Amino acid sequence: MDSLPFADAAPDQGRPPVPVKIVIAGGFGVGKTTAVSQISEVPVLTTEAPITEVAAAFDRAEEVPSKTTTTVALDFGRITIDDEIKLYLFGTPGQDRFGFMWRDLTEGALGALVIVDARRLDDCYPAVDYFERTGIPFGVAVNLFDGLLTHDLDDVRWALAISDDTPLITFDARDRGSVLDALLVVLRRSLTMPRRAGPPTDVTGS
Amino acid sequence: MAAQVVATRDGLDSTSRLHYEHRDIVEFCREWVAIAEISAHVGLHLGVTRVLVADLIALNFLTTRGLHLPEDRQRQIIERVIRGLTAIR
Numbered sequence: 001m002d003s004l005p006f007a008d009a010a011p012d013q014g015r016p017p018v019p020v021k022i023v024i025a026g027g028f029g030v031g032k033t034t035a036v037s038q039i040s041e042v043p044v045l046t047t048e049a050p051i052t053e054v055a056a057a058f059d060r061a062e063e064v065p066s067k068t069t070t071t072v073a074l075d076f077g078r079i080t081i082d083d084e085i086k087l088y089l090f091g092t093p094g095q096d097r098f099g100f101m102w103r104d105l106t107e108g109a110l111g112a113l114v115i116v117d118a119r120r121l122d123d124c125y126p127a128v129d130y131f132e133r134t135g136i137p138f139g140v141a142v143n144l145f146d147g148l149l150t151h152d153l154d155d156v157r158w159a160l161a162i163s164d165d166t167p168l169i170t171f172d173a174r175d176r177g178s179v180l181d182a183l184l185v186v187l188r189r190s191l192t193m194p195r196r197a198g199p200p201t202d203v204t205g206s
Numbered sequence: 207m208a209a210q211v212v213a214t215r216d217g218l219d220s221t222s223r224l225h226y227e228h229r230d231i232v233e234f235c236r237e238w239v240a241i242a243e244i245s246a247h248v249g250l251h252l253g254v255t256r257v258l259v260a261d262l263i264a265l266n267f268l269t270t271r272g273l274h275l276p277e278d279r280q281r282q283i284i285e286r287v288i289r290g291l292t293a294i295r
Contacts, residue, residue, distance in 0.1 A: 016271040017238050019208040020283060045246035074252065076207075076242050081290035085283060088208040088240060104207065110284055180295050187288050191281065 020081075021088040022183060023106050025131075026115035027123025031143040031173030032091035033075050035115065038176040039183075040077020040089065074101070089183075102130055111190040112138040113182055115173065118151040121159050128160055137190040139167035141182045147172070165193075207242040207252060210271045211235055211259055217267030224267075227258055232267055 024032050037044045075091040092105050106112065112131050116124050124140075131138040142149065142156060149170055151159075157168050167185045171178045213235040221229045230248045239247075245255040262268040 016210055016212070018283065019210050019240055020287060021208045042243075045242065074242075076246075078240070078243070079291070079294075081287050085286055085290070086208075086210075086240075087287055087290070088242070090207065090242070108208075110280075110287065177295055180291050184288060184291055184295075187284055187291070191284050191288075 015084070017086050018084050019086050019088060021090055021109050022186060023109045023112040023136075024089055024091040024115060025093075025112055025124070025127035026091075026143075027117060027120055028093065030115045030117045030120075030123065032115055035143075035173040035179045035182075036075055036077040036089045036091050038174065038179045039079060041080060042078050044075050044077045074105075102127075106131075106134065106136055109136060111186040112136050113186050114138055114140045116140055116142045116156065116160075117145065118142050118149065118156060121151075121156065124160070128162060132162075137186065137193045139169065139182065139186045139189055141169050141171045141185075143173050144170050165189075207245075207256075208240045210238045210240060211244070211263070211268045212238045214266055214269050217262065217265075220267060228262060228267075231255070231258055231262060235268055238271075 024036060026032050033044060077089045079087045079089070081087050090105050092101055112127075114124050114127050114131070128138075128140070130136075140156075140160065140162060142151075142153065153168055153170065157164075157166075162168065167189050169182060169185055171182045173179060213232045217232045218236070221232050224232060227248065227250065231244055234244055234247050241255055241259055242252060244250075244259065245252045248255065250258070259268060259270075263270055
């Protein structure tokens, strides 16, 4: 690195990029990391650790066949949109006990995608609840494991108690085009949804 | 964590005097990068990276730009992101 010509290393005069982000939330093993890795132009940063027995019991991993490790912290990817805008995708566990990360993660986000495993709907309640309370535009994407939709979408909407305005789609986290479509749904929602004036009100409660 | 930082000329001039984590960070920041990217590259926990980046900003070895967009630009930015993602679809 020290041998680089110094002229290459004068970036403080350069025009700073505009970073924007979309948050990807959802329960353990629901496909967040898979989705981000399909579309990121850089290797996804992932902090993974084996599920401990205690956590396995807590997260009912036995209902998720062949998942042996799980994302415990944060994963993210990047897409360069044009010469100015960089889009970051941050994945976060959807459970309440990770709620301490959400304010940081969602600050300034264009929107959020909540990924849902229809067999474990309750995993995403805290995330859905958080985005509704904070007024962050979001969409819900049911990941089609094995291409099968185990519940009717109307049932999912009813069970999650999300408004008719909130986009609810099916997608395949392993399919790049499908993941991009899901993000586009979130962004279009972000365009049409009225913004709350000012920063979100205090959302630290419950 | 998406906030962008970049090394200043002072920072790049000073790398030989920095401790290794600080030096690694400054060296990595020859172009604008997100704090989360630094964390991934240097192999440090995000929270630790933030503290070290804050040190370096205080020393004027890094400079930063936040995430806050003016309200009137937000819509235009979203439209550009939509066009960008559609183009690579």
